[in-house]
Amino acid sequence: MIRFDHVHKEYPRVGLALNDVSFEIQKGEFVFLTGHSGAGKSTILRLIHMADWPTSGEVRVSGFSSETIRRREIAILRRKVSFIFQDFRLLPDRTAAENVAFALEVTGAHRSVIHSKVNRLLAQVGLSTKAGAYPNELSGGERQRVAVARALANDPIILLADEPTGNLDERATRGVFELLRDINAAGMAVLFATHDLELVRANPHIRVLELEHGRLIRDSAKERA
Amino acid sequence: MLPYALREALNSFRRAPLLVGLSAGMIALSLFVVGLFGIAAYNVDHVLRRVEERVEIVAYLRDNARANAIELARNEIAMYPEVLDVVYISREQALEIARQELGELHSMVVELDVNPLPASLEVRLQPGLRDARAVRDVADRIAAYPIVEEVLYGQDWLDKIFLLRRIAGAAAGVLGGAFAVVAALIIGAAVRMAIFARRDEITIMRLVGATESFVQGPFLIEGLLTGLLGGLIALPALFITYRALSDSVFALEWMPDLWILGGILGGGLVGLLASLLAVHRHLRAI
Numbered sequence A: 001m002i003r004f005d006h007v008h009k010e011y012p013r014v015g016l017a018l019n020d021v022s023f024e025i026q027k028g029e030f031v032f033l034t035g036h037s038g039a040g041k042s043t044i045l046r047l048i049h050m051a052d053w054p055t056s057g058e059v060r061v062s063g064f065s066s067e068t069i070r071r072r073e074i075a076i077l078r079r080k081v082s083f084i085f086q087d088f089r090l091l092p093d094r095t096a097a098e099n100v101a102f103a104l105e106v107t108g109a110h111r112s113v114i115h116s117k118v119n120r121l122l123a124q125v126g127l128s129t130k131a132g133a134y135p136n137e138l139s140g141g142e143r144q145r146v147a148v149a150r151a152l153a154n155d156p157i158i159l160l161a162d163e164p165t166g167n168l169d170e171r172a173t174r175g176v177f178e179l180l181r182d183i184n185a186a187g188m189a190v191l192f193a194t195h196d197l198e199l200v201r202a203n204p205h206i207r208v209l210e211l212e213h214g215r216l217i218r219d220s221a222k223e224r225a
Numbered sequence B: 001m002l003p004y005a006l007r008e009a010l011n012s013f014r015r016a017p018l019l020v021g022l023s024a025g026m027i028a029l030s031l032f033v034v035g036l037f038g039i040a041a042y043n044v045d046h047v048l049r050r051v052e053e054r055v056e057i058v059a060y061l062r063d064n065a066r067a068n069a070i071e072l073a074r075n076e077i078a079m080y081p082e083v084l085d086v087v088y089i090s091r092e093q094a095l096e097i098a099r100q101e102l103g104e105l106h107s108m109v110v111e112l113d114v115n116p117l118p119a120s121l122e123v124r125l126q127p128g129l130r131d132a133r134a135v136r137d138v139a140d141r142i143a144a145y146p147i148v149e150e151v152l153y154g155q156d157w158l159d160k161i162f163l164l165r166r167i168a169g170a171a172a173g174v175l176g177g178a179f180a181v182v183a184a185l186i187i188g189a190a191v192r193m194a195i196f197a198r199r200d201e202i203t204i205m206r207l208v209g210a211t212e213s214f215v216q217g218p219f220l221i222e223g224l225l226t227g228l229l230g231g232l233i234a235l236p237a238l239f240i241t242y243r244a245l246s247d248s249v250f251a252l253e254w255m256p257d258l259w260i261l262g263g264i265l266g267g268g269l270v271g272l273l274a275s276l277l278a279v280h281r282h283l284r285a286i
Helices: A041-048 A071-080 A096-105 A111-124 A140-152 A170-185 A197-201 A220-224 B002-015 B017-053 B067-079 B091-110 B132-143 B155-197 B199-207 B212-248 B257-282
Strands: A002-011 A015-025 A030-034 A056-061 A081-085 A158-162 A189-194 A207-212 A215-219 B056-061 B083-089 B120-125 B148-152
Touching (some): A002 A041, A015 A041, A015 A056, A015 A215, A041 A056, A041 A189, A071 A081, A071 B212, A096 A111, A096 A140, A096 B199, A140 A170, A207 A220, A215 A220, B002 B017, B002 B155, B017 B155, B017 B257, B056 B132, B067 B083, B067 B120, B083 B091, B120 B132, B132 B148, B199 B212, B212 B257
Parallel strands (some): A030 A189, A081 A158, A158 A189
Antiparallel strands (some): A002 A056, B083 B120
């Protein structure tokens, strides 16, 4: 479903961000992506989202290749591969429900289905009672749940999470993590980038990809094999 | 998709009414200027068409021209593709016409012992072939006949009217173009501000998989509507000016509907192109 094949990524001023990275993630997997900041975690997520292109090597995501994908297809890819961030990226002038509805509106969903779908998504992330609240009226954990609901709006098959618990306290972190586990249990692949080693250690059965200075230095799946 | 794009475009009108007003006003001003010169060009054209119907080339013949040479020349000239007809006016006929046209002054002519008027060939050209160049061309060919003493065709005023038409057309083009560029720059600035005001939304639209045409739609519609609005403002302003000029200075013809439609659509097109440029320049940076 996701496949990196000898991927190098070099930025003009920063230099080498990824150095010969190869890995594969299967349908429905839950994978931690770890490493210090600057190790290349966000670069990998951006490459999967086709927001950036490898300098050499190939990235394949859900049937699309970084070498052949056309501009128009990127929008289609992104409905299958959704993204949540450390800073939530919610629109401050819209309520929780409107933020979720926005993802449906701008991808051309019909008005009649938006309302019921938004309610269902907010219920799924446990925020039915906060539908009318604006982001600044919500806690960090609740904001991230809204972001998750928005990410699920277009029924993706992969969820990319870039330090989604980085701004959250321990309890909210656990809550969001459990929410992502539930979503994964329903069949969606989750790639969870984090430098929270405690969270990683507390879940030893979850596959870990570890990066250092742009190199993939550990893939726990291979150790087990 | 359209309702969303239209809604967002109208939202952006609400968010920055001054800027949108300024853009539309500028488009209106440029279309107004184009319209004024358009009216001028149309009216000069109108006058010209009427004058052209009367355009004649008169070839005065030498007194010693023989009748068969005149007849030959007349037949040849009548065969020119540009020529509608050729009429021979003898010296006697010329005198008669002069008497009639001179009215009270005819006694001066009557009392003359000799007829001072030459015979002539009056040549009328085909409609559509009466522009200055065709007239001059035919006149030059007629002047080449040995029997022809002098050719008159009012080249001075003909040249002036054609020049006037060209000036009106060029002024409409240059001034209208200059104003349109300023209008386009203002629309570009308005769209740029709208893009920056909505950059968080644009980021998220792309994040969740909105197509690029969906992202660009509202901005393009904003430009198009601003341009059309400018056209709709310019139209009544132009009509009022036209009426005032027509009532106080001299009677003018109003432009054909097709020109008006073209003007309004032209405004929309300038708006659309300006926002297209702005979108391509600034959306990429987000």
